[in-house]
Amino acid sequence: MAARRLGADEEALWARVRATVRAMPGRKVAAPATAPERLPLPAPATGMMALTTPTPPPSHARREPGQTLDGGWDRRLAGGVVAPDRTIDLHGHTLASAHAALEMGLAQAVARQDRVILLVTGKPPRPESQRPHGRGAIRASIADWLRLSAHAGSIAAVRNAHPRHGGAGALYIVLRRRR
Structure with a gap:
């Protein structure tokens, strides 16, 4: 899949998104994320761009309904x-x-x-x-x-x-x- 560089307006948008992200209470603040180097080109059928950035697993996952019965x-x-x-x-x-x-x-x-x-x-x-x-x-x-x-x-x-x-x-x- 071909990729392209972010434009100036997309860089500015990414910077605004990064500025709104805050660590949850009691969590360590990670190093600030940088903009992804490349975005995939628009898909031919839809014309929409897919932003794929890896999401690290949470350090402390929220407690969900479990399967803890004996x-x-x-x-x-x-x-x-x-x-x-x-x-x-x-x-x-x-x-x-x-x-x-x-x-x-x-x-x-x-x-x-x-x-x-x-x-x-x-x-x-x-x-x-x-x-x-x-x-x-x-x-x-x-x-x-x-x-x-x-x-x-x-x-x-x-x-x-x-x-x-x-x-x-x-x-x-x-x-x-x-x-």
């Missing part, structure tokens, strides 16, 4: 033996109200030191369904919502629910114990 927990959840401490039902919600209800429910569960939440989302649409529909949008958004939640660090694991608790239409959210 085998005993997994067996009890898979067997439907664990009784949820709280249920959050998202039936009948819009995407925005479902997100708000999930955040509020997580906040209450963390404050009460609950361990297992049953999150009822409704079953996803069947793969053989031919009609165009927006069903399953809440279920499809759950993983992102949990990952971006202010309470992501409190989540030990997310598992599919046992048929007794809703099966494919529900999830267990297991919260970490406070230490």
